[in-house]
Amino acid sequence: MEIFAHRGASGSCPENTMAAFRKTAGLAITGVEFDVHLTADGEPVVIHDETVDRTTDGNGMVKDLTLSEIKKLDAGSWFSREFEGERIPTLMEVLALFEHTPHRLNIELKSDVFPYPGMREKVIAAVREFGLEQRVILSSFDHETIREAKREAPEIETGVLFMEILADGPGYAASIGGDALHSAIPYAVRESGQRAAAEGAVIRVFTVNSREHAEMVRRSGARAIFTDHPEEMAGLFGG
Ligand code: G3P
Numbered sequence: 001m002e003i004f005a006h007r008g009a010s011g012s013c014p015e016n017t018m019a020a021f022r023k024t025a026g027l028a029i030t031g032v033e034f035d036v037h038l039t040a041d042g043e044p045v046v047i048h049d050e051t052v053d054r055t056t057d058g059n060g061m062v063k064d065l066t067l068s069e070i071k072k073l074d075a076g077s078w079f080s081r082e083f084e085g086e087r088i089p090t091l092m093e094v095l096a097l098f099e100h101t102p103h104r105l106n107i108e109l110k111s112d113v114f115p116y117p118g119m120r121e122k123v124i125a126a127v128r129e130f131g132l133e134q135r136v137i138l139s140s141f142d143h144e145t146i147r148e149a150k151r152e153a154p155e156i157e158t159g160v161l162f163m164e165i166l167a168d169g170p171g172y173a174a175s176i177g178g179d180a181l182h183s184a185i186p187y188a189v190r191e192s193g194q195r196a197a198a199e200g201a202v203i204r205v206f207t208v209n210s211r212e213h214a215e216m217v218r219r220s221g222a223r224a225i226f227t228d229h230p231e232e233m234a235g236l237f238g239g
């Protein structure tokens, strides 16, 4: 089963930081997943939440802060003092780190709460600038974004993110230009998910952090898991 580090190696490092990505870059796993929002001055930055409150020493919405304001925040201390001084990375910094590694890069476009006009186009331009079209997967819970991304960049793989137990996942994905199904655990292990996998659908499952869940997902026929513990999961389920 393929292993993707969820928000980088987020079990042992602060999520979505260069520390978490450097650790991931040294692992023999398939790929890394990270989340992108847009700053007030239009820079794609790598952070999970709409606000900086949970994962930095600051507060406020990413969309209301400029890149220079964002770059002053400490994104490591909330996790452990060892990581004091970690910053919120830009998308460009993360792409540069992985430019010459073999990893696949799953960029999750977090446009499902705020639409972030222009973000999708900027992300696609950055992927093309680095020549990473064949290694990137663009995913989102915002399925309009998936449809538009596939229209604008048919050469880049798309992943449809969802929490529901879809009756016809592959049919739905195909209707919006989705190449893969990025599902929560319940869909993957249900009959509809298992049938889809058997018929050739690519299913990647989030977030799989226990051995028991990983075992269930592997039996389901899914292609990959997103996990906060990539090193441990690769040892148990990789390959
Ligand atoms: O892309 C898989 C997973 O990251 C989706 O959920 O909330 O962790 O971004 P979330």
Ligand code: MG
Binding pocket: 033, 034, 035, 108
């Ligand atoms: Mg994510």
